[in-house]
Amino acid sequence: MIDRNIIRALVVETPSAPGNLGKVASAIGLAGVDIGDIETVQVGPTSTIRNITVHCDHEEQLNKVLDTINQLGNGIHLHAVSDDVLRAHEGGKIHMKSRLDVRSLADLRRVYTPGVADVCRLIQKEPEKARLYTGIGNNVAIVTDGTAILGLGDVGPLAGMPVMEGKAALFDRFVGISGIPILLSTKDPDAIVQTVKHIASGFGGILLEDIGSPHCFEVEERLKKELDIPVMHDDQHGTAVVTLAAVISASRHTGVNLKEAVVGQVGLGAAGLAICRMFMAYGVRQVIGADKSEAAKKYLQDYGGETIDSLEELMERSDIVVTTTGVPGLIQKEWVKKGQIILALSNPKPEIEAEAALEAGAAYAADGRSVNNVLGFPGIFRGALNARAKEITHDMLVAAAEAIADSTKKGELVPHPLDPRVHSVVSQAVEAKAKRNL
Numbered sequence: 001m002i003d004r005n006i007i008r009a010l011v012v013e014t015p016s017a018p019g020n021l022g023k024v025a026s027a028i029g030l031a032g033v034d035i036g037d038i039e040t041v042q043v044g045p046t047s048t049i050r051n052i053t054v055h056c057d058h059e060e061q062l063n064k065v066l067d068t069i070n071q072l073g074n075g076i077h078l079h080a081v082s083d084d085v086l087r088a089h090e091g092g093k094i095h096m097k098s099r100l101d102v103r104s105l106a107d108l109r110r111v112y113t114p115g116v117a118d119v120c121r122l123i124q125k126e127p128e129k130a131r132l133y134t135g136i137g138n139n140v141a142i143v144t145d146g147t148a149i150l151g152l153g154d155v156g157p158l159a160g161m162p163v164m165e166g167k168a169a170l171f172d173r174f175v176g177i178s179g180i181p182i183l184l185s186t187k188d189p190d191a192i193v194q195t196v197k198h199i200a201s202g203f204g205g206i207l208l209e210d211i212g213s214p215h216c217f218e219v220e221e222r223l224k225k226e227l228d229i230p231v232m233h234d235d236q237h238g239t240a241v242v243t244l245a246a247v248i249s250a251s252r253h254t255g256v257n258l259k260e261a262v263v264g265q266v267g268l269g270a271a272g273l274a275i276c277r278m279f280m281a282y283g284v285r286q287v288i289g290a291d292k293s294e295a296a297k298k299y300l301q302d303y304g305g306e307t308i309d310s311l312e313e314l315m316e317r318s319d320i321v322v323t324t325t326g327v328p329g330l331i332q333k334e335w336v337k338k339g340q341i342i343l344a345l346s347n348p349k350p351e352i353e354a355e356a357a358l359e360a361g362a363a364y365a366a367d368g369r370s371v372n373n374v375l376g377f378p379g380i381f382r383g384a385l386n387a388r389a390k391e392i393t394h395d396m397l398v399a400a401a402e403a404i405a406d407s408t409k410k411g412e413l414v415p416h417p418l419d420p421r422v423h424s425v426v427s428q429a430v431e432a433k434a435k436r437n438l
């Protein structure tokens with residue numbers, strides 16, 4: 001496991017003799033900390049300097065590692081500790097680049113003025129040519145109002161920018177889409193809908209991200225109705241797709257019949273309710289759910305689910321448990337039932353750690369880092385843009401979930417997000433389904 005929460009780069013100097021790096025590695029391991037990358041920065045005649053990335057659970061663990069390395073002596077020196085995550089964010093994570101080189105006067109005239117004016121006139125006459133002569137068909141707006149940033153809550157759009165840049169980086173890396181973050185300084189559904197409508201002509205699709213419930217439902221519904229490009233709220237449908245994929249895999253491994261299974265959901269916000277609707281549309285008959293908000297519970301009842309107030313009782317009755325509350329540690333280890341499937345999806349910290357759930361007897365357990373909508377949204381948009389789909393339909397989402405489940409290795413719940421195959425199979429499945437519907 002190397003994705004623990006505190007990541008630091010340690011600059012360590014060791015004498016150039018065998019065994020010294022081993023001493024440092026042992027000191028780190030004995031403190032219960034994982035090592036990420038080791039990069040050799042400088043090899044001198046008597047000593048070597050390396051950057052060692054460590055992944056810790058909490059500050060005390062990090063301090064213990066630092067103390068132990070400092071006490072090793074014998075020429076081993078810890079020179080500096082830097083925050084690897086903050087360092088990686090310096091200057092932002094994305095950058096708009098020209099696809100054409102502009103070196104000569106001829107380039108300038110072709111790429112910019114006067115040549116560009118002819119292209120403008122052509123598009124004015126035949127607007128559909130914009131898809132051919134601009135990047136619009138490959139641009140997706142990543143829109144947030146900052147009201148439900150991960151499980152951090154309403155931290156505002158500016159503080160949400162690192163997440164939006166992250167989604168853009170994943171779009172680029174996995175499927176070559178240009179994702180453009182749009183930060184909205186309003187939470188008013190009318191203003192959000194109007195603003196997105198006013199900017200929509202520059203985009204081939206709209207990804208709504210980390211917009212809180214319940215206003216996210218109205219915003220998405222209205223934009224889907226009023227725009228003729230794909231609109232998808234990632235926290236709802238991207239999450240529902242990946243969760244369905246994980247549950248399909250789990251039921252294949254355990255023989256649990258999804259139609260007969262009792263699904264317990266804790267947290268009935270954007271992610272929770274979309275997961276519930278997806279499950280029900282897939283044939284799950286019994287969803288029981290808990291939320292601290294009465295309005296959220298009413299939604300579940302309207303969809304045909306049963307609400308319950310005691311989390312302990314929900315755990316007792318469920319074969320499959322999905323949690324999306326944003327509250328770390330909400331589910332107690334003692335409540336886990338033998339053979340249960342537990343997906344604790346809140347980021348950055350789950351409601352119960354997968355290791356703890358497995359120790360307590362769960363058959364399968366995962367958190368929001370592995371069962372993550374990154375497995376869905378890139379391929380879903382690539383497929384929809386390739387097909388020139390005007391919307392993302394339920395059938396396209398189910399096709400994506402099945403493609404993810406089918407590319408999952410035996411014994412696992414979902415593929416690794418860095419497996420490049422998964423994004424292309426999702427995109428192909430979504431494109432094929434969209435074309436069948438055109």
Ligand SMILES: NC(=O)c1ccc[n+]([C@@H]2O[C@H](COP(=O)([O-])OP(=O)(O)OC[C@H]3O[C@@H](n4cnc5c(N)ncnc54)[C@H](O)[C@@H]3O)[C@@H](O)[C@H]2O)c1
Pocket residue numbers: 148149150151152210211212213234235236239242266267268269270271272290291292293296323324325326327330345346347348367368369371372373374
């Ligand atoms: N793994 C993924 O891909 C993924 C995707 C989307 C969201 N998430 C995570 O799911 C969480 C929720 O996101 P969202 O967009 O649905 O937010 P949201 O604000 O729409 O929903 C959160 C819901 O949890 C409920 N809740 C909060 N505390 C609770 C408690 N103690 N007991 C019961 N209910 C409680 C709230 O009332 C609300 O209805 C976040 O932590 C987010 O990171 C994960």
Ligand SMILES: O=C(O)C[C@H](O)C(=O)O
Pocket residue numbers: 149150151163210234235346347368372373374
């Ligand atoms: O951003 C993520 O890691 C997944 C998800 O969109 C979330 O809000 O938690």
Ligand SMILES: [Mg+2]
Pocket residue numbers: 150209210234235
């Ligand atoms: Mg999100």
